[in-house]
Amino acid sequence: MRYLPQTKKSRKEMLQTVGAKSIDDLYVDVPKAAFVKGKVNLPDHQGELEVERYLGAYANQNHAASAGPFFLGVGAYFHHIPASVDHIMQRSEFLTAYTPYQPEIAQGTLQMIFEFQTFIAQLTGQEVANASMYDGATATTEAALMAMRVTKRKKIVIGNTIHPSYRGVLKSYMWNFDGEVEIAEGQPDDQTACVIIQSPDFYGAPHKYEEIRKKCDETGALLVVVVTEIVSLGLLPAPVQADIVCGEAQSVGVALSYGGPYLGFFACQEKYLRQMPGRLCGMTEDADGKRGFVLTLSTREQHIRRDKATSNICTNQGLCALAFTVHMSLLGEDGFKQLARLNHEAACRTADALTKIDGVKLLTENFFNEFTVELPKPSKDVVEELAGRGIISGYALDDNQLLIAATEMTTDEDIQTLAKNLKTVLA
Amino acid sequence: MSVDTKVMEMTQPQKDDGNRALHYEENLLWEKKRSDHPGVDFPPVAGTKLRTGVGERGAIGLPQVSEPQALRHFVRMSTWNYSIDHGFFPLGSCTMKHNPRLNEKIARHPGFAHIHPMQPESTVQGALGLMYELQNWLAELTNLPGVCLAPAAGAHGELAGMMTIRRAHEQKGEGKKRRIVLTPDSAHGTNPATAVTCGFEVRNISTKENGMLTVEAFKEALTKTDPDGADIAGMMVTNPNTCGLFEKDIMEVTELLHKAGGYFYCDGANFNALVGKIRPGDFGVDVMHINLHKTFSTPHGGGGPGSGPICCTEELAKYMPVPTVLKGGETYKLEWEDDRPETLGRLKGYQGQFGMHVRALAYMLSHGADGLKQVSEDAVLGANYILRSLEEDYHAPFAHQGSCMHEALLTDKHQKEEGVQTLDIAKALIERGFHPMTVYFPLVLPGTMLIEPTETESKDAMDRFITVMKEIAYEAKAVDAEQYFHGFPHSSPRRRLDEVKAARNPVLRWK
Numbered sequence: 001m002r003y004l005p006q007t008k009k010s011r012k013e014m015l016q017t018v019g020a021k022s023i024d025d026l027y028v029d030v031p032k033a034a035f036v037k038g039k040v041n042l043p044d045h046q047g048e049l050e051v052e053r054y055l056g057a058y059a060n061q062n063h064a065a066s067a068g069p070f071f072l073g074v075g076a077y078f079h080h081i082p083a084s085v086d087h088i089m090q091r092s093e094f095l096t097a098y099t100p101y102q103p104e105i106a107q108g109t110l111q112m113i114f115e116f117q118t119f120i121a122q123l124t125g126q127e128v129a130n131a132s133m134y135d136g137a138t139a140t141t142e143a144a145l146m147a148m149r150v151t152k153r154k155k156i157v158i159g160n161t162i163h164p165s166y167r168g169v170l171k172s173y174m175w176n177f178d179g180e181v182e183i184a185e186g187q188p189d190d191q192t193a194c195v196i197i198q199s200p201d202f203y204g205a206p207h208k209y210e211e212i213r214k215k216c217d218e219t220g221a222l223l224v225v226v227v228t229e230i231v232s233l234g235l236l237p238a239p240v241q242a243d244i245v246c247g248e249a250q251s252v253g254v255a256l257s258y259g260g261p262y263l264g265f266f267a268c269q270e271k272y273l274r275q276m277p278g279r280l281c282g283m284t285e286d287a288d289g290k291r292g293f294v295l296t297l298s299t300r301e302q303h304i305r306r307d308k309a310t311s312n313i314c315t316n317q318g319l320c321a322l323a324f325t326v327h328m329s330l331l332g333e334d335g336f337k338q339l340a341r342l343n344h345e346a347a348c349r350t351a352d353a354l355t356k357i358d359g360v361k362l363l364t365e366n367f368f369n370e371f372t373v374e375l376p377k378p379s380k381d382v383v384e385e386l387a388g389r390g391i392i393s394g395y396a397l398d399d400n401q402l403l404i405a406a407t408e409m410t411t412d413e414d415i416q417t418l419a420k421n422l423k424t425v426l427a
Numbered sequence: 428m429s430v431d432t433k434v435m436e437m438t439q440p441q442k443d444d445g446n447r448a449l450h451y452e453e454n455l456l457w458e459k460k461r462s463d464h465p466g467v468d469f470p471p472v473a474g475t476k477l478r479t480g481v482g483e484r485g486a487i488g489l490p491q492v493s494e495p496q497a498l499r500h501f502v503r504m505s506t507w508n509y510s511i512d513h514g515f516f517p518l519g520s521c522t523m524k525h526n527p528r529l530n531e532k533i534a535r536h537p538g539f540a541h542i543h544p545m546q547p548e549s550t551v552q553g554a555l556g557l558m559y560e561l562q563n564w565l566a567e568l569t570n571l572p573g574v575c576l577a578p579a580a581g582a583h584g585e586l587a588g589m590m591t592i593r594r595a596h597e598q599k600g601e602g603k604k605r606r607i608v609l610t611p612d613s614a615h616g617t618n619p620a621t622a623v624t625c626g627f628e629v630r631n632i633s634t635k636e637n638g639m640l641t642v643e644a645f646k647e648a649l650t651k652t653d654p655d656g657a658d659i660a661g662m663m664v665t666n667p668n669t670c671g672l673f674e675k676d677i678m679e680v681t682e683l684l685h686k687a688g689g690y691f692y693c694d695g696a697n698f699n700a701l702v703g704k705i706r707p708g709d710f711g712v713d714v715m716h717i718n719l720h721k722t723f724s725t726p727h728g729g730g731g732p733g734s735g736p737i738c739c740t741e742e743l744a745k746y747m748p749v750p751t752v753l754k755g756g757e758t759y760k761l762e763w764e765d766d767r768p769e770t771l772g773r774l775k776g777y778q779g780q781f782g783m784h785v786r787a788l789a790y791m792l793s794h795g796a797d798g799l800k801q802v803s804e805d806a807v808l809g810a811n812y813i814l815r816s817l818e819e820d821y822h823a824p825f826a827h828q829g830s831c832m833h834e835a836l837l838t839d840k841h842q843k844e845e846g847v848q849t850l851d852i853a854k855a856l857i858e859r860g861f862h863p864m865t866v867y868f869p870l871v872l873p874g875t876m877l878i879e880p881t882e883t884e885s886k887d888a889m890d891r892f893i894t895v896m897k898e899i900a901y902e903a904k905a906v907d908a909e910q911y912f913h914g915f916p917h918s919s920p921r922r923r924l925d926e927v928k929a930a931r932n933p934v935l936r937w938k
Contacts, residue, residue: 001798003525003724005885006805014812014886018830023804026811026830027705029675034710036800040567040703045795048529055789059538061553066541074545075776082467084498086535092512093505096526099730101518104857104919108508109729112501115456118936122488128935131730134579137776165776168764172748172772176590176626178603206481235477237484248776257534258554259544259777260579261732273933279730284929287914287922290445296929302582302620303868307629312620314582319728326501329456332465332491337484341472348478366480387547395545408469 001045065256068390069414071350073370073405074202075136075163075228076259077251080409085253085326094322099279103294104286109318110293113281116321119328123230124245125238126267131279131295132316133264136248137169140196140226142266142277142311143244144170147194147222148181149275149310155182157221159195159212161202163228192221199225199239200232203363203403204370209241216243230265231407232368234340244268253327254320263320274300277311339408343369346406346415353419354404359426363401370405372397377426385425391418450920453503456490457937466494507920508729509862515888517813519834519865519877520615520669522699522721527793530724530786539785544777548760554781555759559752561788565717565738568799570708573744575751576736577779581696584716584735585621585663587748587774591714591739592661592690593625594746594771605688609648609662611640613670613869615694618663627660635871638670638825638836645680649687656687665694666710667701669869670825671810671834671877681711690714690743698722699806699881700833703799707738714739719780723787734783745769750778805882806833809889813878816893820900824872833881839874842900846909849874852899854915854923859895 100106120129133139199207225239227247250262282296302309359376379396394404445452516523562574578584693715719734750761814835822840853863865877
């Protein structure tokens with residue numbers, strides 16, 4: 001009971017003040033049938049050592065990305081996280097604070113969010129950004145919903161190969177509209193609310209936006225650009241042509257952690273500000289004229305607007321936004337660009353090594369840090385077999401295709417190990 | 428001019444930078460002198476020809492500082508934050524309890540922190556096993572056997588739960604006709620926002636009289652447009668409710684709802700009053716979300732990440748979002764759309780906030796069945812202690828009806844007569860070193876103050892809070908109270924901030 005400060009004595013004293021004989025007297029409004037008889041059927045409390053041992057056993061059954069060659073990406077990337085990032089994240093003042101509803105005693109979180117918003121706006125080449133979303137998939141869905149509010153149209157066009165999970169989430173949310181929302185492929189028309197383009201796309205290929213921007217201008221559709229690997233924005237031109245840029249920022253400062261918590265981001269042109277979902281932090285002054293920050297434009301939000309809010313989102317990913325902001329401050333302009341470049345070069349070296357193997361064909365001529373190859377064998381079997389040899393080789397697409405990612409974590413030895421073993425498995 | 432004065436003049440700083448003892452000022456990263464090297468060292472790039480095919484990015488305009496400068500920047504900013512580790516944080520409905528560091532340590536084990544959501548299942552059996560065990564704990568604690576861990580936060584869990592209800596009606600061929608969701612006016616703002624996101628229409632039930640749902644008011648809302656309630660999809664009720672009261676007619680209300688064919692969605696924000704002692708499945712709940720960041724101690728992190736798994740009845744389980752973890756023999760697997768075609772689909776990119784699942788299970792194991800029961804009992808006792816200690820000093824609208832659950836509700840009715848309002852009381856608390864309670868929520872009465880001490884506050888800490896609250900009530904009776912209170916807070920890093928200015932002329936980034 002180490003987390004509970006009450007003692008037998010303090011409980012007794014408090015009951016006296018309350019004027020109750022026992023704790024159960026305080027539960028008089030609860031129907032008898034709803035009480036657990038005795039205790040729930042679960043083990044009793046345990047010490048720190050026992051819990052650590054018990055859960056450590058689960059952890060030890062997993063193959064960590066750090067335990068061997070690792071080439072899996074598809075929207076979640078294994079990157080290095082500087083030690084300072086986790087130190088700042090674990091500071092009580094950030095870790096155990098609430099959403100900054102009382103700005104006088106939450107300026108640390110608020111200024112951090114303001115800096116986060118600035119980083120995201122700069123990286124995406126957009127005018128404004130919000131304080132984060134759950135993840136890339138939900139951020140993309142919120143982008144489509146916002147485009148529907150702005151254009152008052154109900155058709156979503158998927159412009160290229162977006163991440164299948166993102167598409168799945170989009171489909172689930174749109175089901176709420178009773179079949180009134182159409183999700184189509186290809187080109188926008190005059191019914192289209194937005195075109196969603198992912199870059200680099202699901203197979204790893206970067207895209208240009210000039211042509212699709214022109215089509216959007218002709219039809220009045222918004223252009224949504226999805227970025228699942230935010231490090232790519234250190235090498236690829238910013239999607240300044242977009243109306244909304246959203247996606248996943250896990251790559252900077254946030255651990256893989258089996259899929260979450262991650263860091264969705266959302267940026268757009270300022271003219272759409274009042275239609276944005278999520279929290280926004282703005283600059284202002286205090287009673288003494290000192291600069292300070294507050295959550296602002298909350299008249300868009302659920303706690304004020306209730307059923308007329310722009311989104312039902314409340315809590316977002318504050319601590320992950322902090323990790324991102326600390327990591328970005330360490331990277332700086334030069335470090336961020338260098339990191340992007342190192343990722344690209346690692347992918348180039350990996351691609352070159354693999355395409356030397358008989359029957360392995362590179363399908364994405366252009367890529368950032370992830371590319372698709374065709375194998376002479378079903379890729380699912382290859383992935384399983386390599387996993388058995390301690391190598392996480394990538395993501396098996398249907399048929400013979402394999403999606404392979406490399407980052408600054410990828411060593412030449414990793415590449416050689418993969419190449420050697422892939423050759424054996426394919427032989 | 429003496430030499431001393433000359434020296435004084437020479438050393439006189441240009442401008443007061445505002446720093447005082449342990450009170451620091453800190454500018455934005457973009458306002459610092461740009462270093463010629465960043466706070467990271469990488470191996471040199473090879474400079475090989477780019478194979479991106481789209482040209483290269485130009486200058487971005489990012490700031491650049493060394494590691495000590497970056498670290499100091501954030502440490503100084505952190506000193507401007509109040510946190511649960513600093514002191515009492517009685518934010519009602521938010522359950523600001525102690526966040527054990529054991530949880531943090533375990534979540535950082537490489538076997539949890541460095542596993543990828545798309546790894547072959549054979550390589551993440553431990554992660555799946557942990558999720559499976561967490562599902563079982565939640566199922567047992569709620570007596571609702573269907574559990575989906577995927578939702579990312581409370582509001583996301585609400586969405587998952589309400590979509591589950593919608594899916595169920597649709598599969599039964601009643602999707603088009605059941606479009607109304609009943610919510611009491613004491614509900615969290617996310618409830619109506621969620622119902623609308625799911626395509627439902629919201630109908631309010633008034634609870635003004637005694638802060639509770641009454642059978643009469645419920646019946647009226649249920650049959651307003653259809654005598655049998657055949658247009659009702661369900662109700663969204665927080666229980667205990669946001670006035671801090673257990674809905675004592677809940678069984679009767681639920682029976683009426685079920686008879687009419689509707690489902691009961693319970694907002695689990697206040698589960699801390701019940702955990703280990705009362706099971707929502709036993710008072711008629713069909714589906715609910717659990718805030719792992721409230722009841723199960725995962726840190727709030729200054730606004731997330733949260734985690735909002737849902738629990739539901741066996742009937743609704745097939746409609747829940749994917750994935751869930753299944754066990755076959757000694758092997759765990761994720762159940763996706765192909766395995767469960769009735770599902771409403773996926774609502775999150777991957778499997779959910781796994782890092783929070785680890786933390787929550789570490790907390791549950793630490794407390795166990797006996798400890799969790801003690802958690803809810805201590806939480807309820809603490810709130811009642813505060814309520815009874817302050818009911819003479821503040822208007823306690825429902826105190827005469829009996830005890831509260833884990834939150835005590837007060838209003839500023841008495842103090843308002845002297846021109847002192849809830850906001851002023853909150854700011855006076857800041858001046859006295861406390862984080863304020865939740866203010867102006869619930870909306871059922873003007874000037875509400877919702878106080879949730881949680882089980883992790885000692886009696887001493889609560890006594891200090893009670894003393895200060897009494898002092899504030901006393902000071903509010905003074906002649907010039909209005910003016911006196913309006914100046915609070917004086918000693919915080921910033922004083923009252925101009926929110927109107929922020930909204931009128933939004934500056935949302937450095938430029």
